[in-house]
Amino acid sequence: MHKIWNIKNKFEKNRLKPYILIVLHPKLQILIMTRAQLINQIKTKRSFLCVGLDTDINKIPSFLLEFEDPVYEFNKRIIEATSDLCVAYKPNIAFYESRGLKGWESLQKTWRILPKDCFSIADAKRGDIGNTANMYAKAFFDEGESGLGFDSITVAPYMGNDSVEPFLQFRDKWAIVLALTSNQGSMDFQNIKDNEGVQLFERVIQSANQWGSIENLMYVVGATRGEAFKIIRKHAPDHFLLVPGIGAQGGSLDDVCTYGITNDCGLLVNATRSVIYASSGKDFAEKAREEAILLRTEMEKQLIKASII
């Protein structure tokens, strides 16, 4: 995918027309993931499921420990079992980073096998100023430098504009800004009302709307607070929302869709533990598939209900 992308960049630098590349590689249209392509994938697969790869070496089935890289082996089998049912994968970077070099190798190998028709999300929640943010963008977007070339990264907004914009400068890449998260502590600051009665997460969306567009910016909105989607959609009627908190965390898909779904779907709903740890036995991949089918079936109903498919 990324060799092609590099060739594409070279072509563009030399002012050659992109159609030359399309001749070279007819599948270019899914080598990057635009908004239109993502919507297309959702309609084709009848799903807006994102599978979280929070792969903990202490939680995976023990028989995998005999493999050279158990984490990669686990991810590979989960991906093989679910890739026709979901439109995105989201490795949680902390789980890889905690294992040092071994973890980064597992992450690189996993990134390489992510299906090209799936949107890839580095769940890294980075946030730092200009030059440093640019380095983080390189770490997750620029395969030539870091060995990773995700389509998108989750980003924390606390440091403001110059901590998000460097990610948006990368062509064909996305920043997914934390707005309203699903954890208990989210209420510590995200709901603080300013002197006009506007909550912090609303201010974040209002500001970030100015930094990027619906073509390169999404928001994280936790599923555990379904009613909040009404407010979110007031500020971001067309942006895609990445929604964690379904399944193990207790969020309701129905609530999320009631308030959050748009004409283009506009949702990527993430499930992690309920899918990847559906079984701790040799049948873990099969059970993961069963859970993903259940979620896909629910999502298909929602897509039909909203007249999207």
Added chain:
Amino acid sequence: MHKIWNIKNKFEKNRLKPYILIVLHPKLQILIMTRAQLINQIKTKRSFLCVGLDTDINKIPSFLLEFEDPVYEFNKRIIEATSDLCVAYKPNIAFYESRGLKGWESLQKTWRILPKDCFSIADAKRGDIGNTANMYAKAFFDEGESGLGFDSITVAPYMGNDSVEPFLQFRDKWAIVLALTSNQGSMDFQNIKDNEGVQLFERVIQSANQWGSIENLMYVVGATRGEAFKIIRKHAPDHFLLVPGIGAQGGSLDDVCTYGITNDCGLLVNATRSVIYASSGKDFAEKAREEAILLRTEMEKQLIKASII
């Protein structure tokens, strides 16, 4: 350092008295860095300088590129040239992460040579919920897992309590919470006033004061906004503050000290570019030392003025 620490843990698990360990290793008192030890280092070295290691392979002197690991080689020489003049080192993790596996190796090797009498800061600005935060803590604190065992990590507060507390659960380790940063974008959200007229960064400090103590929690406060230290000290009279923005970013040490210094100093003032990139030639380490001496001299004056030494 960390082998000893592991032995210490084993001793404690077996309920053996710590004095046995002190017999084994009389330097234990500086193998971890408590608040008292940090203050002691500041008084001994007559400095509260932290040197930032934002080591960019594209900015280091070109003759280093012949070495197997140019980034490590650069760091090693900077550390050798400055370790008697500063009390802390702060590698900026993005600069290592952007280079993938090679970068992590340089970081691990650098961490191993950080002087034991210096406080080590992983400038990572991580922030994620419970279990994930715990994984990030392992990544930077737990040498056995990740190959890194920093004394502290910078942490973003947007996700609240459960995104910070896991770092504070690690014995003898510190969390350094972003409060008021030195970048332009800091004004986007950090200064928003709530309906009681309290700014977000003040709320962050008020809340985080409840999560940790002055023994395991610091705040990041940018030097470019000297007058803000008055407000910060109202909420955090005794906490150490990590202060970036001196030197290349234009902050004034005098302003910072006028409003920010305490009886225990309470400041770690960071300089990066002005020190590590003082020269791009073969004399870079020598010039870095000269810059560090200038800063140390200024800091010594401030310490004398405040009757700390």
